[in-house]
Amino acid sequence: MAKTTKAVSKEKKFSVRKLKEQYTAFKTDTQFANDRKRWSSNFKGFIIGLLKFLLIVGVSYVILGPVLGIISSSFFSNTDNYNPMVYMIPQDPTLERYSKAAQYLDYWKTVSNSLIYSVTLMLIQVFICSMVGYGFARYKFPLKNLLFACVVIMIVIPTHTIMLPLYMTFANFDVLGIISLIKGAPINILSTPIPVYIMTALGCGLRSGLYIYIFNQFFRGLPKEIEEAAFVDGAGTWYTYFRIMLVNAMPSVITVAIFSMVWQYNDTFYGKLFLISDDLIISKKVASLTANISNAEKIYDPSIQQLYLDAGIVLVMIPIVIIYVALQKYFIEGVERSGIVG
Amino acid sequence: MKKKKRKMTLTKKRAITGYLFIMPWLIGFLWFYARSLFMTVQFTLNVLEVRPGGGYTLTFAGLDNFLYAFRAHASFKQVLTTSVANMLIDVPLITFFSLFMALLLNKKFHGRTLVRAIFFLPVILNSEAITDAMDLARNMMSGGLSNAAAELAETAGSGGVSVEYYIQMFGSLGLPMGVIEYIMGAVARISEIINASGVQIIIFIAALQSIPGSMYEVAKIEGATGYETFWKVTFPMVMPHIITNVVYTVVDSFADSEVVDLAYDTAFTYNNYGLSSVMSLVSTVVTCLILVIVCRFIQKRAFYYN
Structure with a gap:
């Protein structure tokens, strides 16, 4: 040893x-x-x-x-909800939440309505904002810098600052006294989507300032030769903008289009302010889903009500997520290329 | 003489075309924004009464609305200060977090597209209803059962991580209590910060990609370490975009702060339009002041490449 x-x-x-x-x-x-x-x-x-x-x-x-x-x-059944051992994976999955949520949301009708609503607004917004952005980027006119500062002000000032006057404006809607002349009094166009359409068409819609800014940056980055060539070849101002510049600005058009559509779809601020019907804006309707279901179905347990709301939320999210996944590539690369970064 | 006149008309023509291009926006701005801002200021100085047939009457009241909001209103001052304080706390956190994440995501790695898609998801799902439900789900996940367990552990005094111990440890290291509390607050609100920094991350990624690669080459040849390269090349080049991000963050966080809700309720639930205008106006002025101060502060230190 x-x-x-x-x-x-x-x-x-x-x-x-x-x-x-x-x-x-x-x-x-x-x-x-x-x-x-x-x-x-x-x-x-x-x-x-x-x-x-x-x-x-x-x-x-x-x-x-x-x-x-x-x-x-959203797949939990009642027993799963009350069983403390169940976490994330339901033991007894049910589709009942979805069927009820879809029924009370009137899903297909509401979702198609709100998609049409947001796509229309998106088209108007892309058209108007690109036009304004192009005007700022390519033309010289007096007070240009001051006016562009106004665009920046539009981005910076929160919309809630002007919500009351906007409400008043559309509650007593009148264009230079023309409507009072015809109808005798200004009309109330609240609780219709018209105010949002008017505001968007006049370049003051949801985050229009940001889109104008994006377009302006992008158009400034495009070479001037394209335009000159078009002009020499006899294209008019309008033709140059619409058929040549806008086509060249496709990356930023796509970015703005997707942003505009998704944010419009999600927005509840204008919907609430202008009292637009829930049937047009699904993200507003889903907020009242809990109350509707609990009243109609006599469900008083808030945790069960929440399950219905979850199903409703999933239903609301599906269209955006599909759009997002399909266009994901453009989304991020578009932001990178479209010159949010000056 | 004739030649000169023709030249004038060309520039004039261009100017008119320019005005035509921006005309829709100009009308909208004057009609909705400029007029509305003026009206908001007007409302704050008056008592507004809605007439039954539509329309409204204004009675001049001087600074009564302001005095009421600041002296008599139950919660305005408190809500305003908490909103501003939250914003001031969040802005640097969001800015630095998004810069950090942008640095991470800028490098090429497998599944980068997927990760970027995930990071951008909160921007897509920013609907009010969805965020509310998400907050609840988050609480259910982190709270709920585990919360009960944490309470149990606390009463039993065994197991788990003792946060107090670490606080004391860092305190005895000489870190000021304020810094520790700030960091703890940041950790507690990590999900809010992450969810609020989607756009900022993208802006920073774009900024990082716009830095010319030759700068890094030079730094490398001169023998700079990664740390030095970051502080001497990357950070100064990204600096101007910090302003963009700060502006975006401030505006964004104010748009869904409690002051907005309060102003909305005051106007549409209690029909006190003058007071609501005061709230909106004061909060906007505060936001703009903060923006101006912060931008000045950063701009002094910013380096502009061009």
Whole structure:
């Protein structure tokens, strides 16, 4: 026993010396030094990559978590809801929430209405904002800088500052006294979507200032030669803008179109302010879904009411998510290329 | 003489065409924005009564509405200060978080498109109803059962991570209490910050891509480390876009702050239009002041490439 330990210690001593020799050999060996450097940098890269991966996964989870939560709980049946052991994955999935939510939302009608509403507004907005942006980008006229400052003011000033006057304006709507002349009194066009259409057509719709800004930046970036060539070839001002510049500005047109449509679809501010019917704006209608279902179906447990709301929310989200997934590529690259960044 | 006249008409013609192009917007701006701003100011100085047949009458009341809002109203001052404070806390957090994420997402890696799509999702799903439901779902996920468990753990005094311990540890390291509380608040509101920084991340990514690659080459050849490259090249080049992002963040966070809700309720639930105008106007003025101050502050330090 003792012998063996001695032998081991001897061996150890021996090996230590050998190790030292090896160490000095390694130290002088440039080949190995290079390898070591590469390994350590690879390892560092791996660790940093892992940290980045974890961070991105974590942040993505924070964003996706509630969406997944809503989707999963929209399938919960009553027993799942009351069972504390059920988390995320329902044991007894049901589609009843969806059928009820779709019924009370009048889903197909409302969703098609609100899609038509937002697509119409989007078309008007793209057309008007690109026109204004083009005007600012390519023409020189007196007070141009001041007027462009007004566009920036439009972006900066929150819409709620002017909500009361807007309400008043459309409650007693009149254009230069013409309507009073015909009908005898200004008319009330609230509770119809007309105010939103008018405002959008006059370049003051939802975030129009931002879109004008985007278009202006983009048109300024396009080479002037295109226009000159068109002009030399005999194209008129209007033709140049509509058939040549607008076609060239496709990336920003797509960006603005998608933004405009999605934000219009989601917007409840104008809908609430102008008392537009819920049947036209699904994201407004879904807010009253809980109350409707609980009254009509006599469901008094708020946690069950919430399940119906979740199903309704999923139904509202579906069209936007489809649009988003289909056009995702344009969305982000469009923002990058369309010159939000001056 | 004739030649000169023709030249004049060309510029004039161009100017008129320009005006024609911006005409729709100009009408809209004058009709809806300029007039409305004027009316808002007018409403604040008057008592507004809606006539039964439509229309309204204004009775001049001087600064009564302002005095009422600041002296007598139950919650206006408090709501305004909390909104502003929240905004001031959020703006730097959102700006730096989005810059950080943009730096991460700017590099090429597998699944970058997917990650970008996810990061941009909150911008798409920004409807009021959806956000409310999401907040609730978030609470259910982080609260709910685990919340109950946390309460249990607290009463039993065992298990779990003791936050107090870490606070004390950082406190004894000499970090000021204010900084610790700020960071803790940021951690507690991490989901709000992430959800509010979609557009900002995109703007920063675009900004990062507009930095000429030659700058990085030069920095590398001169032997700059990654850290130095960031502070001497990337950060100054991105600086101007920080202003864009700050403006966007401030406007965005004010658009759905509590002051707006309060002003809306005051007008349409209590029919006190003058008071509501005061609230809107004061909050807007505060926002604009903050914007001006912050932009001045950053602009002094900003570096413009062109």
